[in-house]
Amino acid sequence: MQAKAGTKLRTRIIKALKRDKYLFLMFLPIFIYYIIFNYIPITGAIIAFKDYKPGMGLYSGKWVGFKWFVQFFESPFAFRLIRNTVLIALYSIIYGFPVPIIFAICITEIQNTKMRRIVQTASYLPHFISTVVVVGMLKNFLSVNDGIVNAIIAALGGERINFMMDAKWFRTIYVASGVWQHFGFNSIIYIAAIIGIDPSLYESSKIDGITKFKEVWYITIPMIAPTIIVLFILQLGRIMSVGFEKVYLMYSPAVYETADVISTYVYRKGIESSSYSFSAAVGLFNSVVNFAFVFGSNLISRKLTQTSLW
Amino acid sequence: MSIKSRSSTDVFFYFIVYTLVIIAFFITLYPFVYIMSVSISDPIAVNRGEVFLWPVGFSLKGYKQVLKSGDIWVSYGNTIYYTIVGTIFNMIATVLAAYPLSRKTFCARRFLNFFIVFVMYFSGGLIPTYLLINNIGLYNSRWVMIIPGLVSSYNVMICRSAFSSIPDEVMESAQIDGANDLHILFRIAIWLIKPTLAVLTLYYAVGHWNNFFTAMLYLSDSSLYPLQVLLRRVLIQASNELLIDSTLEERSIAGIQIRYVTIVVATLPILAVYPFLQKYFVKGIMLGAVKG
16 A cells, blocks of 8 residues: 555656656756855855864864854954944934835826936936945045035035044945935835825825825825835844945945944955954854844734735 | 815925925936036046036046056956856846746745745855855856856846746647747747846846956956956045056146046946836836735
């Protein structure tokens, strides 16, 4: 009886493999790619528990347990790095999240199609500029001696500010330029949501004679609320994953106090100073916390709205 | 009475809406206009800080200087190479990954979906990846700009949902006619999702054009550097390398302008194709949004 079921299962598997052979064939290179460039590095993260020396294989080296993690958390940098990483993300959400929504509401109220299209097109443009160029603009615009911002400050009789070298200014510059770069692109999804609202809702409100303010407050915003909630939760999930590139390009030792984040620290310790195991441990800590946040936020999003990333 | 007060608050509403939109428009475009103006102004006026919005005087000296430099041409060539070759590889790989995952009858579908989605949530981190790439000999090779970023799971999912939206009858009738999956994919399916493929091509191409991080990590030979590495030196580290063939006097005059010219030269291709392609970009984010 059992043997019969076994052979039945086997013939079924063979049949499925035969039917799907081209699909397997197609996926094979992709499979190899993911194994090499994603899964081997994941297993390679075990060097965080070892004493890895340059030139060794990824899996050799003496086990040291949690030594590097302990060393990180005992160092004075751990608190600063976590604080900076979280604060940059948090400020980016606080200032960056509402702007695309407000912009989307305003732009969809513009009746003149041509004007609407021009403004909308212009607003996505900065999103496609490279980080290097954006940071290059910041450095040059904010330069003490020949930047336009300080030229204006000086013309108004103020004192020139060394923006890029002042730790107080780092987060403001980072967040403001991020809002500038992405608000237009991030508004697309809200604009689509607003356009998708059933027009009969607005028509009946016109008959009732409510003002435009109330129309936005009682119709537009409630109708796009699910989109807002999902995107907000997903944003919160990324709170531990501040991008490396922009911070790296913007910062300098003078502003480490507010600018240095986990990813830049991992880069400096690991690649510039070759403390591979130590920085792999810091990176792994970040990956694990990040995973928890992303996973959690997706779970909440799925519970609330049946929408999630997977 | 009530009609009058209603329309006056509506006037106020539109006043706010138009004001905000005009401010947003100005803020997004101002830096671009300013950069353009500085790049074609008289360098002496630039040094005196006289340019605020429109060009002051007219001079193409900055452009002559920048285009004279050999470095910028080498970097430009490299970036074009990485963008074209890289994007071709990206698209082939993305299609090959997405099609099997979109087939509802594919026996390994669930497992392989998880296999590619998992890495969106968890990575080994920078250091193990760095050591791996060094160990397998990709360091300082052109391929490092192409192979490690071969597929993005996110884009595979966009492509997968495009394939899934092809009606089942199309696939079934092809199968009945005896077509295997290779035929279906290359003769039928990819032609039915052309708009999505256009979007993904653009996403990948912009990613290659703007890629700085990979080059910084893995390239040490300056003859392989893409534009973004050169840009970083000129714009952020204020290197005067593009002025190497000029006199000291020219250098002191052109120093500031040269950086703005470099921004224009490096960004122009994106700005030039942008108005034609922006509708696809928009479509792309909607594809990402509905994949759910």
